[in-house]
Structure formats: structure tokens, C-alpha cells
Amino acid sequence: MSAALESYLNQFSESDWLDTLVSLSSEIHPVDRNATQIWFRFFPLAFRRFIESEQDEADLRRSLGLLGDYDLADQIDSSHRFLYGHRFWKTVKAAIEAEAEVFRDEKPELADEIRQVASNIAEKLKVDVSLLIGITAVGFMTLNQVGLEKFKAAAGEVEKPTGVMAKSPDAIVSERNRDDSQGLLGFLRTVDKKFTVTYIDKIDSGKFQLINDEEIASASARDQSKNWRERDERCWEGVVPVECRSASCGTCWIGILAGEEKLSEVGRRERRMMKIFGYNQPENEKPILRLACQAKAYGNATIAIPTWNGVFGKKIYGNVEELELEPVTTSAKKLRETIASATSGDESTS
Numbered sequence: 426m427s428a429a430l431e432s433y434l435n436q437f438s439e440s441d442w443l444d445t446l447v448s449l450s451s452e453i454h455p456v457d458r459n460a461t462q463i464w465f466r467f468f469p470l471a472f473r474r475f476i477e478s479e480q481d482e483a484d485l486r487r488s489l490g491l492l493g494d495y496d497l498a499d500q501i502d503s504s505h506r507f508l509y510g511h512r513f514w515k516t517v518k519a520a521i522e523a524e525a526e527v528f529r530d531e532k533p534e535l536a537d538e539i540r541q542v543a544s545n546i547a548e549k550l551k552v553d554v555s556l557l558i559g560i561t562a563v564g565f566m567t568l569n570q571v572g573l574e575k576f577k578a579a580a581g582e583v584e585k586p587t588g589v590m591a592k593s594p595d596a597i598v599s600e601r602n603r604d605d606s607q608g609l610l611g612f613l614r615t616v617d618k619k620f621t622v623t624y625i626d627k628i629d630s631g632k633f634q635l636i637n638d639e640e641i642a643s644a645s646a647r648d649q650s651k652n653w654r655e656r657d658e659r660c661w662e663g664v665v666p667v668e669c670r671s672a673s674c675g676t677c678w679i680g681i682l683a684g685e686e687k688l689s690e691v692g693r694r695e696r697r698m699m700k701i702f703g704y705n706q707p708e709n710e711k712p713i714l715r716l717a718c719q720a721k722a723y724g725n726a727t728i729a730i731p732t733w734n735g736v737f738g739k740k741i742y743g744n745v746e747e748l749e750l751e752p753v754t755t756s757a758k759k760l761r762e763t764i765a766s767a768t769s770g771d772e773s774t775s
């Protein structure tokens with residue numbers, strides 16, 4: 426019986442899933458509204474289907490300029506740690522496995538299927554269903570991408586939330602919306618205002634300070650409190666992985682969990698490059714995915730840092746534009762070569 430749920434989920438395209446998320450958006454608590462959308466961009470279905478069709482991992486890494494851990498199957502229990510609903514994962518996972526056992530060849534709307542399972546979990550846990558819709562959608566998509574066998578084999582264990590994530594959902598939203606006080610004479614300050622960027626990455630969460638109107642990646646580089654490289658080899662400087670710092674490589678992509686309205690508008694080059702890199706998000710002046718080397722902040726922001734990066738816009742979505750590679754650091758030479766090979770054969774610019 427369990428194969429019926431997998432077949433049912435398999436019929437939906439990435440666009441179907443993203444449309445479903447839009448229709449569910451108002452039912453997801455604000456604490457996880459951006460986070461759910463971001464997760465679906467960090468782990469795109471079209472990307473998964475493409476990599477499954479490729480035989481050789483080394484070729485795949487080279488052709489898409491992949492760095493870091495892009496395989497959702499390695500991160501079934503942890504990929505969603507930036508969602509509030511992450512804490513409910515064990516129950517969500519068990520509920521989806523139970524659904525796989527009883528699911529028949531029905532054809533419910535995808536949104537209704539997610540709603541139904543989320544509300545069963547909410548009843549069991551005695552929490553509001555708005556806190557479960559996002560993580561339940563993530564659970565279904567995880568099953569869809571990794572298959573029931575691997576899904577079931579994951580332990581389902583998650584760490585206890587700490588810091589601000591240990592607070593109530595409303596308290597987290599309110600804290601994320603606040604800006605740092607600039608002191609009694611703060612209204613006189615201009616360039617020397619300071620703000621906080623809160624991050625959640627694959628290992629833990631923390632904060633770094635940002636000077637008003639500074640790029641997020643530059644602010645991250647000034648935080649030398651940890652050996653970032655030891656945590657993630659893409660982190661040459663701070664916790665945000667960087668390479669070119671000129672919107673040429675896509676290493677620094679981040680999700681904006683909160684505060685996107687306090688970031689600089691997306692410039693023409695950043696917009697174009699995000700399309701080339703393959704971030705399948707609506708055109709918007711303040712989108713939820715940004716390049717940290719381009720996005721400046723003039724207020725507090727909360728970000729999620731993905732475990733991988735690559736250049737997949739052309740191969741996955743057919744976004745054919747020509748990359749303008751810029752002179753960058755010597756350490757980026759190899760990366761530039763892989764990006765060049767990832768985009769070779771582009772026929773046109775737009």
C-alpha cells in the first residue's frame with residue numbers, strides 16, 4: 426500500500442508544489458511562512474530529479490559547480506532546522522509514514538492532503554495547526570525526493586531548540602521584527618548605526634553585528650569568533666560562505682527568514698545572476714533568497730544558510746544567459762572554471 430503515496434506525490438511538478446505553498450501560505454504561522462518557502466528553494470524538486478538522472482557524481486559536481494552537501498537524503502532529519510516546526514519532526518515523520526501505510530489510490534488536492542495530515546498531528550500534539558502545515562509540507566516533499574525506504578530509515582531525532590528559537594512562535598516573530606536600539610541619541614546616528622544578523626546554519630544558530638547599509642557577507646567576515654572553515658570548507662571568512670563577492674559564483678546565497686524589507690532592493694546584476702544560479706522565486710524587489718555579498722541591510726535580519734551552492738539555472742530551468750565572470754580572488758580560480766564549464770554553450774543573453 427505504501428507505494429500509492431509515493432506514486433501520488435510523484436505526479437506533481439515543482440510548479441505544482443510551489444502553487445500549493447502559495448495557497449497554504451496564509452494558513453502557515455508567520456514564524457514559518459518564509460522558512461517554508463525558503464526550504465523548497467534550498468531543496469528544489471527539479472534539481473533533485475535532474476541529479477537523479479546523472480550517473481557520475483564528479484561530473485555532476487563539475488557541470489553544476491556544486492559545493493557543499495546538496496543531497497537531501499543525507500539531511501532528512503536536519504535540512505529543516507531553520508523552521509520552528511523542526512521541533513515536531515519526529516511526530517511529523519511518523520505521521521507521514523503512517524499515512525503511507527493507509528493511503529489508497531485516491532487523488533486528493535495536494536494542499537488538502539497536507540492540511541489533513543497536519544491537522545491530525547496538531548490534534549495529537551495539542552498545538553495549533555498553523556505551526557504544522559509548513560513542516561508537514563516539507564515532510565511530504567522529503568519523502569517525495571528521497572523515497573520511503575530512506576525516509577523511514579532516518580532516526581527522526583532533532584535537537585532541542587535553543588536561544589531565541591526556544592521561545593514561543595509569537596515571541597520569535599516579534600523579536601525578529603525588532604531592530605537593535607541605537608541608544609538615547611540613536612536618532613542622530615546615520616552611518617554608525619549597528620544592527621544584528623541572526624543566522625541558522627547546518628550546525629547551530631548565532632548572531633553577528635552589521636554596520637548600517639553594509640553587505641551581509643562583509644559583516645559576516647568580521648566575526649572571527651569561530652573557526653568557520655572547520656565547520657564548512659566554503660566558509661573562508663565568516664559563517665556565510667563566500668568566494669567572489671561580486672555576484673559571480675552563487676556561493677553566498679541565503680534565505681531571509683525575516684527582515685527582507687530591511688534589505689537593499691535587488692539590483693539588476695543580482696537579479697540576473699540569481700536567475701542564472703537557479704533560484705526559482707517570484708520576481709520581487711525584496712525576495713526571500715538573496716546573495717549575501719550584494720544584499721545590504723539597514724535593520725536587523727534573520728537568515729538561513731544553505732548547506733550547498735551551485736549554478737543550475739540553465740540545466741534545471743533552462744535560464745540561458747551568459748555569465749559575466751569577473752576577476753576575483755586566486756582561491757576562486759577553480760570555482761570560476763567549474764562555473765564556466767557549467768554555463769558553456771549558452772546561446773544567448775537577454
Ligand code: FES
Pocket residue numbers: 666667668669670671672673674675676677678716717718719
Ligand atoms: S560570493 Fe560569489 S556571488 Fe556572492
